[in-house]
Every structure is written in C-alpha cells, then in structure tokens.
Amino acid sequence: MARRAAYTELEPGGDNAIAVTLGALGDEWNLWILRYAIAGCRRYGDWMEHGSISNSVLSARLARLTELGLFDKVRYSDRPARYEYQLTGRGVSVWPILLSMWAWEARWAPMSDAPLPAMRHRECGSRFVPVLVCAACGEETVRHDVAARLGPSGDWSRSVPASIGRRRSANALKPSQLLPHTMELLGNRWSAAMLGAFMLGARRFGELSDRTGAPPAMVADRLRRFTELGVISTELAPNRPDWVTYHLTEKGEAFFPVVVLMIAWGQRWFRAPEGPAIEFTHRCGKRFDPLLVCSECRHRLRATEVLVEE
Template structure:
C-alpha cells in the first residue's frame, strides 16, 4: 500500500514534529481518528456520531487521506460510494489516543460525557496504560528520558504553519472528551510552548526566542497553562517582578502524549537531514522507543488487545 510508505519531507522545511502537530493537534482530526480506531469507515459512521458537519467531515477526511492516514476505497457503484480504511500510519495513532484518554481520566476526571474506560482483553481487567521502554521493558516517566535536538530539530522547523483555529463558543465542535489535551495542543503556539517547557525553557524570553511566538501569544498561552494547572509560576529571588515557569505534576504527566506524538511523526515523516529529536533512556544509553503496557498484568498492549467501553452514566450519578 503506497500510503504505508514513509514520507520524505522537503529539505529545510517542516520537520516531523511540525507535521505531526499539524495533523494530530486538530480536534476534529482526533475525533475522526478516535472513531476510526473503533471501527468507523463509512461517511455515515461518523455522521451518526453527531456533532460534525458535512463540510468539516469531508475536508478532514480528504486531508487525512492526503497525509496517508486513510485509504479511500470504493465499495459500491451507481452511485459510487467510498469508505475510509485506516492505513498502518493511521492505525498507529492508537497509542497516542490511549495516552490522551488515560491522562484526561486522571487530570480531568469531571469530563462530560464521561471518558470511555479501557479493558485489556488479555487479562480482562479495566486498566490504565503504562509507559514502558521497548528495549528493556521497564516502566518510565519523563525523568527517565533524555531528549536531544537532532539534525532537523531547528525550532523554526518544529512549529507547524497552522493548526485549526480556535473556535468561538458558538461554533460547532467535537465532544469535549479531550478538552484539557486540546488546551495544550490545540494551536501552533500552545504546542510550541509546551515543547519548549519539556525541553527545559523556564523564562519568558526563552519561550519567545525558541518558538518565535509574539510576546502577546507567549503571555496568553502561559496564562492558559497556569489556569489549567499544567504550569506553575516560581518567583525569581533576584528580580521580584520576574517569574519562572515550571511544569506541574499534571504537566509532566502529559509526557507520554508528547513522546508518542513525536515518535509517530518521526516514524512516518522523515526529514532528509535526520530526526528532529533523539530520545535516550537515561542510565542505559540506548535509544528510547516508547510502548504501552497494562498496569494490571504488565503485558505489552496491542491495538487489537484493548476494548474501549463507554461509561454507563448511572454509575457516576
């Protein structure tokens, strides 16, 4: 299948991080992919879920197909009808979606409608996915991984040209199942500043310098992150009018989402100069390649081994 081959990017153009954020930092794309992972293939499958308009669904499916996440396959004639089948590239987002759901379950437990639960078919238990290292099988968190800039890891190449615009409160939008996630990833500046935080930026000037974001944008996004509880401000003893910005426990716990998004992007979109980021498992020296395991039985998860089960509303009343 042609769209299951790696895409080579333009020299000195957007790197894999920018491409991944442009695709996966869009709420409607994530909504479509979430239902696709659960079996949606035909136009009516998505329209039957409500919320989405014909124009939005058509444009997003066309874009996701062009980017290689779906293959458009004809299944009927007179009239011609097509279905959208996930490619290996598209199916590969399941680890990212599970990580997002798991993070929201812990850090945004009052979501409405309630987040789906995850059942591991191997052990039969409801579970939370656990980030592990493919090489050694050990559980890891953000403190166990070192991220170094690679040959294409220039900041100007890592910020997508755009992600879908934030909508007004009146605009039709997906179920807010991933509301906190989209505050962190939902536009180009949020995503860029989040990346800067994980790579060690703390001062206001560092965010402006690394991301090239206008100061007003930096101030707005940092304020949003603080309100969300993902970032804290720390006074500067030498300059009482200055503060530093640090990821909180909530912000640091978002690491699996970040690492799976970047890993997915670098798996399928190759810059000719080399990767944008290189992950190393601290203390072992080997390349860190993330995987997910069941926190109950510790067995590595597979996409076909997880059942996504809607929460029964009465259980939460």
C-alpha cells in the same frame, strides 16, 4: 485494513515531523474521526451516526487525513460511485497516542462534560491505565528519565505548524468535548510549541519566546492559560524577586507520554531528509522508543486487546 509500509519524505528545509504531526493530531475533528475509525467507521454515514459533524467538515478532514496517508479511499460502489475510508497502517498506529490522551484526560480532567469510560485489558481481564516504558530495557519511564536533544531538522521554526490554532467563532461546530484539556495544549500552534519548550527544559519567559518564536503577548497569554489549567506553576527566584521561573506541575509532567508518542509516530511516518527533529536517549543508555504496557499485568498493550467499557 489496507496498509502502507512506506514513510513520507518531507521537503528539505520545510515543516519537520513535529509540525506535520501537530497539524494532523492537534485538530479536534481529526482525533474524533480517528477515534471512531479505529472502532470500525469507514463510510460517511458511520461517522454521522456518532455526532453532529457537517458533511463539509467530514469531507475536508477525510481528504486531509487521506493525503497524509492515514486512510485509503476505496470505491465500494460504481452506480452511484461511493467510497469508504480504510485505515492504513499509519492510521492504525495512532491508537497508542489516543489511548495515552484518553488516560491523561480521565486522570487530570475528571470534571469534563463528557466523562471517559474505563478501559479493560482483554489479556488479563483487568481495568488498567497505560504505562510508558522504554522498549529497550522495559523500565517504567517519566520525562526526567529521557534525555532529548534537537536533531538536524529540529529548528523551532520548522516545528510549529501554521495549520492549527486559527481563531474560530464561538458558534463554530466542534466535536463533543472528549479531550478538552488535551486540545488546550495541542490545538493551538503556540500552546503546542510552548509545551514542547517546557518538555525540553525552558523555564523563563525569554527562553519560551526565543525558542518558539511566539510574540511576547502570546507567551503571556499561554502562560496564563497553562497556569489556569494546572499544567505549570510559577516560582520567584530567591535572590531576584523580579525573576519568575515556570515549572511543569505533576499534571504537566504526566502529559509526557502523549508528547513522546506523538513525536515517535511522526518521525516514523514523516521523515525530513536532513534527519530527525528530536533524538531521545533513555537512562539505560539506549535510544528511547516509547512503549505502552498494562498497569496490571505489565504486558505490552495492543489495539485489539483494549476494550472500552461504554
């Protein structure tokens, strides 16, 4: 596979790494294309064999992912001119995010129309789930073990992409619902922004609106949908029954690995000149860099060692 070592420097004052990442990975077709690319798809026909994607959608998504540096477009035939799309190092490094999404869906959306197959770790031979640990100390990590603060490019206005969450008709062609709940959280620009606000500690309606810049009607709509999905719960303040606070449920907290892996990936490959959008510190006192290990043998997971049992 072709590899690019260099990162992309973003425009000063423009979209930060979070916005770019959500724009790229908050799209159902992009995730679908990447999933099969990691499995070996390189040419148009390879993807066409796996689903009902149209030529125009596939062409547009491959062009965008190539522009973002996840693919290299390589000519393999001159007469006629034909091309294949080879994953770069940037594209290959998406796999931990896809793995964490896959595991979260398998655990929390078991009634999906497209049940996910099990995963087996080649090194130990066991079926497993990925476990998030701190790369510095090796400790298993949940959201409350990590302190987060906004960095120099972390303004909320720079973190919400304009390119996802546009309304589509009910008849619009979509990939099979492989990650339906994940797309509910990431496939709408306001959903993604509100999820980030929750992960950073927002609890009240006004906080969610102020931090994300979302219109009140949109905040109310997203809160309703998050509650239906079981991602958040509501609590009445004991001394102020008219005050409601919102809290991540166990299901919502369990999405933290997806969020932190996406942010880490984005800030590795897309860098704002002002500095990072978010800075993480683990309870061990070191900078938090996320890492996935096997739940059974606790060895680091690598893409070539994860087997999908179709």
